Amino acid sequence: MVMVMLGINEGANSSVCVYDGGRIRFAVQEERVARKKEFIGFPHEALAFTLAHCGLTPKDIEAVCLSNLASPTVTRSAFLADYDDNLKSLGDLIGAGEGRAAAKRLFRRLPAPLRLTLRRARYGGMNQSIEEALAAHGLAGLPVNRFSHHSNHAASAYFAMRRDPDERHLVLTLDGGGDDTCATVHLAEGGRMTLIARTPFGHSLGQIYGRVTHLMGMTPHEHEYKLMGMAPYADPKYVAPALDILRGYLDLDPDDPLLFKRKIPEETGFIGRRLLRDFRRVRFDSLAGAVQAFAEELMVKWVRAAIARTGVTNVVAGGGVFMNVRANKAIAELPEIEFFDVLPSCGDETLPFGSVWQAAFAADPAANETIALDDVYLGPEAATRLDAARQAFAGRLSFDRQDDANGRIADLLAEGAVVARCAGRMEFGARALGNRSVLADPANERVVTRINKMIKKRDFWMPFAPAMTAAAAETYLRLPPSVPRPRLSPYMMHSFDTTDRRDDLFAGTHPYDGTARAQIVHPDTASDFHAVIARFGEITGRPVVLNSSFNLHGFPIVMDAMDACQVMCETEIEHLFIDDIHVTKKP
Ligand SMILES: [Fe+2]
Structure with missing residues (x-):
């Protein structure tokens, strides 16, 4: 049985995914569409974007799967305010008229069974608000599955x-x-x-x-x-x-x-x-x-x-x-x-994957054989809004199609350039994995200063990360036997000690202990990014690049051509590739 289902995380770092035949076919976080980092709340913009982008109408969708038994209703500002309130005494809160924070503190002192009863009473209201949120997208009346967080x-x-x-x-x-x-x-x-x-x-x-x-x-x-x-x-x-x-x-x-x-x-x-x-x-x-x-x-x-x-x-x-x-x-x-x-990206943004997979397995245990994650390049194509970007930035940027864009990127990196790459489908989740990345030569110790000046303004103690071809992984990393093969760390979820070849990726290691949060790039799941690194290796003898997320400091990673051009114009980035189009600034 093949079902198309929507998975929705309605809480922290909210997100939407589309399930079809065991696989996640599309996924995007609210922060990317709404351009609000780490958004908390119902993902209205991501849901509308997903339905339009995937051409889905309510009749195509068999069910909606939510990420919590009780949908959170907290906003990001209330969430952060709670941390500040926490530093104050109960007396201070009451004295300052902060009744809600004081009530919350008192609520925590109630016996656990009573708290649970009161919470459940509240959950009913929350579920109602989810019905309304779904109805706003024409999804009223669809079956809704809830699984625990x-x-x-x-x-x-x-x-x-x-x-x-x-x-x-x-x-x-x-x-x-x-x-x-x-x-x-x-x-x-x-x-x-x-x-x-x-x-x-x-x-x-x-x-x-x-x-x-x-x-x-x-x-x-x-x-x-x-x-x-x-x-x-x-x-x-x-x-x-x-x-x-x-x-x-x-x-x-x-x-x-x-x-x-x-x-x-x-x-x-x-x-x-x-x-x-x-x-x-x-x-x-x-x-x-x-x-x-x-x-x-x-x-x-x-x-x-x-x-x-x-x-x-x-x-x-x-x-x-x-x-x-x-x-x-x-x-x-x-x-x-x-x-x-x-x-990969195992915070709440990936909860919808679990909810659709649980629903699929519950409906048909044979789904066990087909459910898998092939890669996380699950977002929109880079060329989404390309025509609009060309039009909007025609006065400021030049767009030149290249016959061998991967080779051209490698050449530029070998010459010491910093290159932004917005290509193929956007990675889902916290890490940029080459498709929405800023790349550089990690053996060049001055590159960190240059990237920070151009775009990142990264905190001075924070390391960058390397991306290397799978064939080069053993050359640069000490790999514990437990880390799975052949799918060897493609998602930057592992950190490794480096070998005595660490100077080749110097700027992509932790400067104090030489560890690296490496992305190991496989030709079958990231063919173009792999080709860039392999070509860079042919030129330099070092098949490893520095990979940093393509975003302004404090903002979400870019989603598509429009975001990429916008960030280019707001920073000192000189080279951007949107798929095979080399974008430069007009003099
Ligand atoms: Fe969680």
């Missing part, structure tokens, strides 16, 4: 990354929280997932990491990777006492080490004032080092406990905390793990 994280990781549809897998999910849960362990086999452990909301490693990120003056739920990037700089001597404090917040449950359990009285989403008290005199790099070490230590313990309990050594993972590539590296290097992979 963490079952969607688990299903998306399992169906996309599993070694084989019939082998047994351990499926781990870990995030800040969703549908009253912040971590799960499933056993999966033949398409069927069985929940064996569920950590309820309030015992969340993700929340602790997010609250520390906020404490350090950065944006929670977005900038956690900046702490991860800073962590290697920290002196272990000063990390140790801060790590000890964090160990007092959360651990595995001594009665069941597949669960997390907090050791402090308040829930992990309410530790703002505790953090202020405990870390007031701790230097920023020591705290970054401590929270990263804490995350790695706890995740490794948890994974080991799950393997020890089940004896299953094929492990796949999803949920926002697994965006932490340094923790993934520590897990991948465990001696007892045989197979370990992480869903």
